[in-house]
Amino acid sequence: MIKKPLAVLCIVLITSMYGQTKKIKIPFAKEVWQHDSEKVEFVTHKSVAAVKSKTGESFNIQLKNHQFTNGIIEYDVEFVGRGFPGIGFRSSDDQKNAELFYIRYFGTVDPLSRYTMQYATVIDGVNMWDMTDDYQGAAKIYDQRWNHIKLVISEKQMKVFVNDMDRVALHIPNLEGTRGSGNIYLTGNVIYSNLSITPEATENLPQTAGYDPTYSDTRYLRKWSVSTPVDLPFNRDIMKSIPTSPGVVIDSTLLDDSSWKSIMAEQRNMINLTRLYGATENGNRRLVWLKTNIKSETDQVRRLKLGFSDEVWVFIDGQPLYIDKNYYGSPGMKAPRGRCTIDNSEISLPLKAGDNEIVIGLANYFFGWGLVARLDSNDGLELQ
Structure with missing residues (x-):
């Protein structure tokens, strides 16, 4: 045989x-x-x-x-x-x-x-x-x-x-x-x-990407500048006190102003930092800074919906505005179930007439790393 x-x-x-x-x-x-x-x-x-x-x-x-x-x-x-x-x-x-x-x-x-x-x-x-x-x-x-x-x-x-x-x-x-x-x-x-x-049998399924429901929504903040990641031990904060009012500022040792580079939101208007910077080593915590500019015709307050993983510190014109955590598995994890979505949080964004610099610290230690942000309206605004 x-x-x-x-x-x-x-x-x-x-x-x-x-x-x-x-x-x-x-x-x-x-x-x-x-x-x-x-x-x-x-x-x-x-x-x-x-x-x-x-x-x-x-x-x-x-x-x-x-x-x-x-x-x-x-x-x-x-x-x-x-x-x-x-x-x-x-x-x-x-x-x-x-x-x-x-x-x-x-x-x-x-x-x-x-x-x-x-x-x-x-x-x-x-x-x-x-x-x-x-x-x-x-x-x-x-x-x-x-x-x-x-x-x-x-x-x-x-x-x-x-x-x-x-x-x-x-x-x-x-x-x-x-x-x-x-x-x-x-x-x-x-x-x-x-x-x-x-x-190669694809049952006539198209080869090109399908419809993204966020594609035509001009309220999303798509264009940012991003810093180089730095290590951020769990016992360290990103702010330090100063003797004058206001009494806190960003710790300058965690932010190198010379390291900015451009980043654009991708599919679903997600800023995907894992794609850009790879995995955070298991047990460690890393921090990057994202910044963008919103130019307003008048003084106004807008609502900003913000999805993030895993921690955020939001500043407007150098002043702290919002701090939050989205730790999966913890009682305080954000809906839905600790995942990063536009429904994680919503904050008031006080804008003055003229330029408003938005800076966000974003820390990661667990699985994916990213952010998605959308205004309730961009009437009278010019986004970066």
């Missing part, structure tokens, strides 16, 4: 409904996946080849010898443990930059909960989930049986189907990652089976 090459045994091509496009069936066999044999086992589960945790803890396996760009990814998953099981694609070898889709499972799932699933990009090892509240959705999740997941990915857009293949459960109009292609990996304390990839 002539043995077939391992590659033929491991990856079977079949003609699909997409003309000349081929569906690649990926077997769950140890030869096909990078994995930790102490944590992962390849088994037969409910009559199909599958992979599961050996230890009852979350695992991570990465597909060998395949670079994914666009197409359809399908798989079955059975939930057996709590956590955030999901799939990474277009991933770097070290998984520090990737696109990530996952389901939250902590027992029976409410089919109407918009927190059931989420897309988030991974930048420099940071899962940007707390900066992408917009990219969540609901779905019916089955207990103790297979759930079928289908991802359709076309350059900047993605559609996700969960169990119901006739209804899009989550539509991502603009994938926010840094990579156009890369590896595929699976994570979680679950059982996976029936993985297939259909390269």
Whole structure:
């Protein structure tokens, strides 16, 4: 008997409904996946080849010898443990930059909960989930049986189907990652089976980014100058006292006036500092300064809606105006659930006739780092 090459045994091509496009069936066999044999086992589960945790803890396996760009990814998953099981694609070898889709499972799932699933990009090892509240959705999740997941990915857009293949459960109009292609990996304390990839099959999903509802809203503060990050230990404040009135100023050792550079808000009008400066080292805290100018025709008071992660100090013309924290998991975390959104806070902004310099200190220690800001009205104003 002539043995077939391992590659033929491991990856079977079949003609699909997409003309000349081929569906690649990926077997769950140890030869096909990078994995930790102490944590992962390849088994037969409910009559199909599958992979599961050996230890009852979350695992991570990465597909060998395949670079994914666009197409359809399908798989079955059975939930057996709590956590955030999901799939990474277009991933770097070290998984520090990737696109990530996952389901939250902590027992029976409410089919109407918009927190059931989420897309988030991974930048420099940071899962940007707390900066992408917009990219969540609901779905019916089955207990103790297979759930079928289908991802359709076309350059900047993605559609996700969960169990119901006739209804899009989550539509991502603009994938926010840094990579156009890369590896595929699976994570979680679950059982996976029936993985297939259909390269370049996109079901007519457009390649270009979809509509951004903030795009035409001129009330957003889009143009800022940003400083170089500095370390800010948890026992240190950014202000110091002075003997005259007013009695506080910004600590000049934390602000180098020569380090400013321009930064523009990106998709969803988010100032994404993780994209610019990378990950904050675990356990540390970093600070940057953002500044912009608002020119007002008259003395007036405007309302400023401000989303941020994780701490802000707002100054107007050098004077402190607002201080706040958005620590996820703490009783004082901002709605919604400690994520950075335009609904985090709203403050009065007293503007004088002429130029008004807005300076914001923004500190980060936990996951994504960024800010989004919008005025209630820009009538009679000229934004930088």
